[in-house]
Amino acid sequence: MRIGEIAGEVGVATSAIRFYEESGLLPAPERTPSGYRDYDASVIDRLAFIRAGQAVGLTLGELRGVLHIRDRGDAxxxxxxxxxxxxxxxxxxxxxxxxxxxxxxxxxxxxxxxxxxxxxxxxxxxxxxxxxx
Amino acid sequence: MRIGEIAGEVGVATSAIRFYEESGLLPAPERTPSGYRDYDASVIDRLAFIRAGQAVGLTLGELRGVLHIRDRGDAxxxxxxxxxxxxxxxxxxxxxxxxxxxxxxxxxxxxxxxxxxxxxxxxxxxxxxxxxx
DNA sequence: CTTGACATTCAAGTGTACTTGAAGGTGTAC
DNA sequence: GTACACCTTCAAGTACACTTGAATGTCAAG
Structure with missing residues (x-):
């Protein structure tokens, strides 16, 4: 899926998605031969998590911490x-x-x-x- | 009075005082022959007003508005x-x-x-x- | 006469979470 | 083939209220 589709699905700007990648909240996705970001659907859950966290007032820094723990394989x-x-x-x-x-x-x-x-x-x-x- | 005295009196950093002047919250004061800012005591009331306004959550922009009205001669x-x-x-x-x-x-x-x-x-x-x- | 505290200007940095702009490449519909 | 939406990177801007740094000048005490 391209960045615009993901953005539309989750209700977040494409610029925000790129920013999250830059900030270490999202892993760098695959690329199409022409260089477009090519996401698989799992990023939608990750973005949903980020949105849920922000909604209760957690900062991106805190959420990054949570994501890193998850990425390490721990709960x-x-x-x-x-x-x-x-x-x-x-x-x-x-x-x-x-x-x-x-x-x-x-x-x-x-x-x-x-x-x-x-x-x-x-x-x-x-x-x-x-x-x- | 020099900027450091005013700052000490009111409990605000000298850099903040310069910033307020720059931002149109404080009038440019007299200068000593050597170029130091030379305040008269009235600036203390003005700074006290700014602090009081900030303490109740008013922005510097709002306070600037109030000060301009006062400077125009109105209450x-x-x-x-x-x-x-x-x-x-x-x-x-x-x-x-x-x-x-x-x-x-x-x-x-x-x-x-x-x-x-x-x-x-x-x-x-x-x-x-x-x-x- | 030197030390140290204080002053000056101007530009740039701080933190947060992004957005905007410039300059360009890609994909698809007609 | 051309229009148009979509994508790319990188740098810089936004809001707020200041602070920090660099390079330099001034004042009072000893």
Whole structure:
């Protein structure tokens, strides 16, 4: 299969596929006599895996690690499970940070409603923002 | 005041200050006879404003907009209030997305615990991740 | 008078995940 | 035979907010 077919099948740009090859996420495929990349269907699973990993926020670097373990012949289950758990911790922290930020912004928004622009001194640029810090 | 003093005062790198000037967030300061930047204290408020804005997730582009309004002689209150409200909407969406992602990851993590690596077929790289998609 | 901390400019690098552009070759339908 | 979609490589660009490096100049202390 040519690169365009694969791309259409998986829903990813041909440039992304070449980029993944370049980045060590996909093996270099066979070539037709004229030099076109000639994939076999297995690359579709590999791309599906990459997409699934990205969808849960794993980086290409992390996915490359998983793929290398698989390519070595081992099952990457344990490694993937660890990545997922780390990801969960990251997300919990991110949500916490965002909640706090949201609270601050709500306060700012309330302050803003109560502010009279005519009385806002120019030297601090905008008092609304600095009321919280 | 020289750039290093300002930087120390506000807690920002000298390179960042030069970058802000370059980017139109800070006016070009006076120079000493030898060519050193010679700031007056007002730049400290301006940098404090930039830091406060960044702390609530505003981009330098947005802050530049606010500063330009202030430099035109107007009070940017209204504009800042709008930016804050937009930011709040963004954050609510982000939190929603992250919650959903977290839920998916929890499911994956549970699946992972139940998987036997020995029975994981190599062709899909790692079945854990693709169980959700 | 030299050392060392500080300053200057300009260009280029950082990280992430790609995309875009240039200049060209290939495959197939009409 | 020619149009047109598709493929190739390689370099550079994108967004964001800076940092780093090179080569050089300045200031205060000892």
């Amino acid at each position: 990457p289950c344990r490694h993937v499970a660890d990545l997922i758990d780390t990801r969960i911790e990251d997300i919990d922290q991110r949500i916490k940070d965002l909640r706090r930020l949201r609270k601050d912004l709500s306060t700012l928004s309330e302050n803003a409603a109560a502010f009279d622009p005519a009385e806002c001194p120019p030297e601090s640029v905008c008092r609304i923002l600095t009321t919280i810090v | 940017p209150c209204r504009h800042v209030a709008d930016l804050i409200d937009t930011r709040i909407e963004d954050i609510d969406q982000r939190i929603k997305d992250l919650r959903r992602l977290r839920k998916d990851l929890s499911t994956l993590s549970e699946n992972a615990a139940a998987f036997d690596p020995a029975e994981c077929p190599p062709e899909s790289v790692c079945r854990i991740l693709t169980t959700i998609v």
